[in-house]
Amino acid sequence: MIQLSIYKEHYKETIRLGVPIMLxxxxxxIVGFADNIMVGHHSTPELAAASFVNNFxxxxxxxxxxxxxxxxxxxxxxxxxxxxxxxxxxLKNSLFINxxxxxxxxxxxxxxxxxxxxxxxxxELMPYIVPYYILQLFxxxxxxxxxxFKQFSDGTTDTLTPMWIMLSTNVLNIIGNYLxxxxxxxxxxxxxxxxxxxxxxxxILTFVIFCILFAKHTRYKAYLEGFKKGTVNKLNxxxxxxxxxxxxxxxxxxxxxxxxxxxxxxxxxSTALAAHQVVGVITTLGFMIYYGIAAAVTIxxxxxxxxxxxxxxxxxxxxGLHLIMATALIVVLLILAFRNTMGYIITxxxxxxxxxxxxxxxxxxxxxxxxxxxxxxxxxRGIADVKYMAYMAFVCHFGLAxxxxxxxxxxxxxxxxxxWCGFPVSLTTxxxxxxxxxxxxxxx
Numbered sequence: 001m002i003q004l005s006i007y008k009e010h011y012k013e014t015i016r017l018g019v020p021i022m023l024x025x026x027x028x029x030i031v032g033f034a035d036n037i038m039v040g041h042h043s044t045p046e047l048a049a050a051s052f053v054n055n056f057x058x059x060x061x062x063x064x065x066x067x068x069x070x071x072x073x074x075x076x077x078x079x080x081x082x083x084x085x086x087x088x089x090x091l092k093n094s095l096f097i098n099x100x101x102x103x104x105x106x107x108x109x110x111x112x113x114x115x116x117x118x119x120x121x122x123x124e125l126m127p128y129i130v131p132y133y134i135l136q137l138f139x140x141x142x143x144x145x146x147x148x149f150k151q152f153s154d155g156t157t158d159t160l161t162p163m164w165i166m167l168s169t170n171v172l173n174i175i176g177n178y179l180x181x182x183x184x185x186x187x188x189x190x191x192x193x194x195x196x197x198x199x200x201x202x203x204i205l206t207f208v209i210f211c212i213l214f215a216k217h218t219r220y221k222a223y224l225e226g227f228k229k230g231t232v233n234k235l236n237x238x239x240x241x242x243x244x245x246x247x248x249x250x251x252x253x254x255x256x257x258x259x260x261x262x263x264x265x266x267x268x269x270s271t272a273l274a275a276h277q278v279v280g281v282i283t284t285l286g287f288m289i290y291y292g293i294a295a296a297v298t299i300x301x302x303x304x305x306x307x308x309x310x311x312x313x314x315x316x317x318x319x320g321l322h323l324i325m326a327t328a329l330i331v332v333l334l335i336l337a338f339r340n341t342m343g344y345i346i347t348x349x350x351x352x353x354x355x356x357x358x359x360x361x362x363x364x365x366x367x368x369x370x371x372x373x374x375x376x377x378x379x380x381r382g383i384a385d386v387k388y389m390a391y392m393a394f395v396c397h398f399g400l401a402x403x404x405x406x407x408x409x410x411x412x413x414x415x416x417x418x419x420w421c422g423f424p425v426s427l428t429t430x431x432x433x434x435x436x437x438x439x440x441x442x443x444x
């Protein structure tokens with residue numbers, strides 16, 4: 001009963017912190033759904049083009065988001081010790097380094113665009129791909145700058161402010177999509193390009209709104225003084241890079257295995273590519289819910305680590321695991337119930353919907369493994385142990401997921417479902433490895 005009482009308190013606190021993060025992330029998914037529903041009902045080639053572009057930019061955005069995660073445990077430690085001026089100075093350094101990383105990511109994606117023909121995608125998709133790609137390119141820097149503010153806010157246990165900013169700008173994004181994709185109320189009918197313009201505008205707004213709040217709201221007054229007086233220095237930048245780079249790499253290779261598989265799906269044709277996009281959006285729903293819980297675990301673990309309270313580091317982490325496993329079970333049951341019809345939400349094309357139903361079996365198989373690896377990756381981030389998970393992520397995703405996908409999809413001739421066969425193996429293996437690492441570091 002004592003143990004149950006301990007976990008009950010951790011459940012409550014994790015849910016309190018995690019639900020706003022989860023709702024903010026679900027807002028992103030809702031926008032993803034809205035983009036794909038609207039684009040998919042405008043034309044199937046545009047949906048396939050969106051699949052191609054979004055899979056590459058998801059890699060960029062999630063890797064960039066992962067890099068910014070290095071800020072959360074640092075701010076969490078300062079917050080636990082009430083060192084608010086140092087937290088403000090660290091935010092200044094985070095904005096600086098995230099801007100630099102954003103520019104570098106833009107240059108990498110520009111180089112890919114200039115050589116896009118090497119990826120051998122269907123020629124009829126190129127008029128849709130190029131303008132949408134360019135609009136996504138411009139939004140990378142604004143997303144990186146917003147990440148600094150979001151992770152700073154999460155580290156101070158204020159998870160509500162980022163949630164409201166994300167949800168409100170996502171609503172504006174959906175409205176912009178409706179106006180610009182279909183040409184409503186006198187706006188030009190731009191299709192996929194209209195969706196790109198709306199997305200860029202919403203990402204600029206998230207950053208601008210947080211800038212105004214940070215400068216004007218009394219909640220940030222103690223941090224603002226440190227932000228103004230603090231300097232961009234090697235110590236802060238070094239800590240941010242030391243913690244952020246492995247996390248960004250870990251999340252990047254995970255997303256990269258999904259994003260690079262889009263190339264293989266493109267070899268199978270526009271139908272496979274469109275189905276990949278539909279399933280990708282649906283599966284990201286589970287990922288973002290798990291991430292909301294796991295991000296709350298990072299916040300709590302970093303505070304307990306600041307107080308040197310290792311028993312509660314473990315209790316907070318395993319309470320988060322219980323919540324994620326329960327959520328994964330719900331996700332699996334929902335996919336099983338709607339497997340044959342969920343594709344119609346995004347596209348009316350029967351062939352795409354049937355392929356979505358087939359790919360759903362792979363999604364069902366990796367839900368628990370995905371939840372396991374997300375939880376312990378974030379728990380390890382909370383105790384500032386990040387290098388191991390980066391190495392293991394590379395081994396699992398590039399050593400297992402992609403080779404198994406190619407082997408099953410093309411060597412064995414299983415097609416689209418074969419390409420997705422590697423993910424249950426890679427995610428479950430990674431989850432077990434990270435769980436063992438966490439136990440090794442904290443059990444004593």
